[in-house]
Amino acid sequence: MQQPWQPLVLTVVAKAAYHLAQKGVPAAVNPFSALSATYAVALVCSLAALAFTGGIRGIPAELRTVTWISALLGVAIVVLEFGGLMAYRKGWNLSTFGLVFNALTAVVLLPVGILVFRERLSPSNWAGVALCLAGLGLLARR
Secondary structure, eight states: OOTTHHHHHHHHHHHHHHHHHHHHOOOOOOOOHHHHHHHHHHHHHHHHHHHHGGGGGHHHHHHTTOOOOHHHHHHHHHHHHHHHHHHHHHTOOOHHHHHOOOHHHHHHHHHHHTTTSOOOHHHHHHHHHHHHHHHHHHHTTO
C-alpha cells in the first residue's frame, strides 16, 4: 500500500530535478526549442507509463475521457516552463526562485481554495501562511 508521503517525496525530487534542468539550459538555446524537446521526451515517457499501467490497449478509449482541462493544463505548463527559463536567464538564483515562486503561488491559491473549494484552514495553517509571507518579505530584501 502506498504511504501518504510517497507522492510528496516523488514531487519534491522531480521539482528539484526540474529546477536544476531549467537552470542548466544554455542561454544560446531558444526556449521553445528546449521546450519542444522537453515535451517530446515527456510524450514518450507518458506513453510508456500508459503502456506500463495497462492503458495502451485502449488508447483511443482513454483519449476520449480527456476533457478541456488537459488543454488548459498544457497551456499552463508551457507558460510555467517558459517563465522559469526566463527567470533563470534574468539572473534569479536557484536557491531562491523556487521558494519565491512556490510561496507566491500558494498565496494566489489561498483565496481560491477558501472561496471556490470551501477549504478551511486551521489556526496553525494561518500561522504557516503568515510565516510564508514573512519569508517572502525577507527573501525580497536580498
